[in-house]
Amino acid sequence: MSKTTEIFCRLPRSVDLIQDFEDITPAPKAVEECRVALYSSNGKFFAYTQPNEVVIVDTSSIAKVLHRIELPEVFDLLFSPNGTYLCLWCKPIQLNKENGTWNNNLKIFNVKTKTIIAEWSARHQAGWKPQFTNDEKIFCKGSNSKEIHFFEIDSNSNESININHPTHKFKMSDSKATFQNFQISPGKNPSIAIFIPEKSGKPASVLIYNVPNFNQPICSKHFFKAERCQLKWNSLGTALLALASTDHDTSNKSYYGETNLYLLGIAGSYDSRIDLKREGPIHDITWSPSAREFAVSYGYMPSETTFFDSRGNEIHSLPTAPRNTILYSPHAKFVLVAGFGNLQGTVDVYDRQNKFAKVVSFEASNTSVCEWSPCGRFILTATTSPRLRVDNGLKVWHASGKLIYMKEYQELYSIGWKPQPLELFPQIKTLEPAPEAHESTKEFLAKRSASAAVKKPAGAYRPPHARGSSMTPTSSLYQKEMENNMRTGTPTPPPPGLTRNGVNPVSGRPRTVVGAAPPAEKESKAAAKNRKKREAKKQQQSEKVESPAPIAAPTPVAPVTGSVIGGVASLEEKKIRSLLKKLRAIEQLKMKQAAGEQLEDTQVIKISKEDEIRQELNTLGWNE
Numbered sequence: 001m002s003k004t005t006e007i008f009c010r011l012p013r014s015v016d017l018i019q020d021f022e023d024i025t026p027a028p029k030a031v032e033e034c035r036v037a038l039y040s041s042n043g044k045f046f047a048y049t050q051p052n053e054v055v056i057v058d059t060s061s062i063a064k065v066l067h068r069i070e071l072p073e074v075f076d077l078l079f080s081p082n083g084t085y086l087c088l089w090c091k092p093i094q095l096n097k098e099n100g101t102w103n104n105n106l107k108i109f110n111v112k113t114k115t116i117i118a119e120w121s122a123r124h125q126a127g128w129k130p131q132f133t134n135d136e137k138i139f140c141k142g143s144n145s146k147e148i149h150f151f152e153i154d155s156n157s158n159e160s161i162n163i164n165h166p167t168h169k170f171k172m173s174d175s176k177a178t179f180q181n182f183q184i185s186p187g188k189n190p191s192i193a194i195f196i197p198e199k200s201g202k203p204a205s206v207l208i209y210n211v212p213n214f215n216q217p218i219c220s221k222h223f224f225k226a227e228r229c230q231l232k233w234n235s236l237g238t239a240l241l242a243l244a245s246t247d248h249d250t251s252n253k254s255y256y257g258e259t260n261l262y263l264l265g266i267a268g269s270y271d272s273r274i275d276l277k278r279e280g281p282i283h284d285i286t287w288s289p290s291a292r293e294f295a296v297s298y299g300y301m302p303s304e305t306t307f308f309d310s311r312g313n314e315i316h317s318l319p320t321a322p323r324n325t326i327l328y329s330p331h332a333k334f335v336l337v338a339g340f341g342n343l344q345g346t347v348d349v350y351d352r353q354n355k356f357a358k359v360v361s362f363e364a365s366n367t368s369v370c371e372w373s374p375c376g377r378f379i380l381t382a383t384t385s386p387r388l389r390v391d392n393g394l395k396v397w398h399a400s401g402k403l404i405y406m407k408e409y410q411e412l413y414s415i416g417w418k419p420q421p422l423e424l425f426p427q428i429k430t431l432e433p434a435p436e437a438h439e440s441t442k443e444f445l446a447k448r449s450a451s452a453a454v455k456k457p458a459g460a461y462r463p464p465h466a467r468g469s470s471m472t473p474t475s476s477l478y479q480k481e482m483e484n485n486m487r488t489g490t491p492t493p494p495p496p497g498l499t500r501n502g503v504n505p506v507s508g509r510p511r512t513v514v515g516a517a518p519p520a521e522k523e524s525k526a527a528a529k530n531r532k533k534r535e536a537k538k539q540q541q542s543e544k545v546e547s548p549a550p551i552a553a554p555t556p557v558a559p560v561t562g563s564v565i566g567g568v569a570s571l572e573e574k575k576i577r578s579l580l581k582k583l584r585a586i587e588q589l590k591m592k593q594a595a596g597e598q599l600e601d602t603q604v605i606k607i608s609k610e611d612e613i614r615q616e617l618n619t620l621g622w623n624e
Contacts, residue, residue: 024063040083043419049074080132084155092123118161133190145178147171168212187237195229206242219264221271234291239310240264263312272312278304283324288332295326316356329376333428340367360401373417375425385411398434405438576622579613586610
């Protein structure tokens with residue numbers, strides 16, 4: 001979905017001719033703002049929003065508009081598992097401020113009968129979605145974090161459901177406790193998992209009940225360090241992964257808090273904590289479509305990726321690498337392990353049915369969407385807005401790692417494959433050869449190879465003001481002045497940042513050079529006075545023993561100061577030193593300016609006088 005709210009469907013004519021697309025977008029096309037658009041999980045219907053309506057498109061064959069729901073300001077959508085019901089979350093409006101009455105902004109629309117069968121008020125968009133069983137005979141919703149209401153529905157009936165009279169009800173046994181979230185399982189015999197966070201010293205709990213029998217949980221797990229919990233069922237609804245997390249790490253090892261993983265199974269009513277080999281956060285957990293194993297990406301970067309069976313026993317571990325995403329292909333033939341987000345976007349594809357042999361590794365940088373195709377032979381990666389507002393576009397890769405299609409957009413908001421039943425595609429025994437790449441892909445690959453061929457010459461960094469000059473990258477103005485003074489014999493003042501006695505003004509410690517003798521410490525007045533007294537006393541004692549021979553007075557020697565006679569510099573040399581000091585100050589200001597630091601007006605004026613100072617130095621006979 002692009003920023004111009006263009007919504008379109010494209011149908012590949014065959015796998016071998018992936019570049020031949022047919023636009024099946026029904027007319028008239030959407031031209032106004034679209035907040036959300038999605039397919040039903042079976043791919044039969046496609047719905048999208050417009051400012052004053054919701055459009056439902058039938059995509060079972062050739063796409064055509066099925067119905068338009070005249071409903072303004074719809075912000076979110078949800079299809080039931082078989083696409084029979086469409087849930088709509090509209091803008092909440094307060095009708096009466098005194099008694100706190102709000103409009104019924106959540107509505108359930110029957111696509112088959114084209115009627116609204118239920119509606120109620122849901123002010124918050126977070127957690128608004130009702131949940132359906134796989135056969136769509138029951139849906140449920142939370143009520144005040146203490147009760148869960150279940151309603152039986154008939155897809156062929158036009159009768160409205162009375163929300164105030166649920167068919168079944170779950171109620172917390174402890175009146176003070178509240179649940180945080182729940183999740184209905186897939187499968188023919190639905191169960192519901194409910195998470196109750198820890199409170200007042202009581203541990204957190206995950207309880208599993210059979211629907212609609214809520215007298216006794218069939219499985220439960222109690223644990224601490226759980227402020228939130230993510231619940232993930234396998235595809236058969238026989239096992240549940242509970243990822244518990246806290247904002248604060250009691251061991252102070254992680255800024256992101258603590259995470260722990262628990263496994264609960266209905267068959268045999270077992271539960272266990274998954275012991276991970278490395279410390280650090282859990283980045284991703286994923287069930288295999290076969291429901292017999294799951295994978296976990298965890299630990300400080302570079303992270304570890306480990307595979308477990310349905311009982312929590314370790315099967316295999318991949319080499320440590322900067323990865324945080326795991327995706328199984330629909331047939332569970334391949335498993336994709338990648339590093340997205342703040343990582344560089346490396347994608348590894350492994351053959352799960354061939355002892356985790358690596359198939360390929362490729363780069364998909366700046367990826368915000370990654371999905372396997374329904375046939376399990378292609379991978380879609382895309383960069384979308386507002387995650388990133390540059391380089392928006394999509395790329396389609398063959399499972400062998402070959403890029404076969406790409407398209408760029410000014411701004412891309414959402415993208416995805418059309419869901420299709422797995423039965424339509426044969427099992428993958430041997431991966432077919434990749435089809436021929438699209439023309440746009442060939443141009444992109446040619447440009448990338450050309451840019452890679454032109455390499456910039458390696459070299460040390462030069463600041464902007466030193467580029468294009470003969471000065472070496474490591475030399476400075478002080479070094480050039482010192483070299484010039486050594487040729488002329490003029491004494492060199494101490495470098496910037498050091499006092500005359502060699503003490504660093506920042507740290508207060510003397511400046512030392514590796515391999516050189518330590519500098520002599522300056523004697524205090526009291527120490528000098530005591531030293532003179534000791535020397536005078538020794539001299540008196542020696543005079544008593546023997547008379548000393550007359551000592552000739554030392555001949556005064558004039559200090560050697562190069563071309564400076566008597567240690568006094570000429571006026572020209574003093575002027576040169578003063579100008580060089582100004583140049584050193586200008587050099588430091590330029591370095592600050594290059595680093596992006598804001599300078600004062602007086603400092604900018606000082607930098608602008610550099611040419612005048614250099615011209616005056618040339619007049620005085622000083623050169624670099």
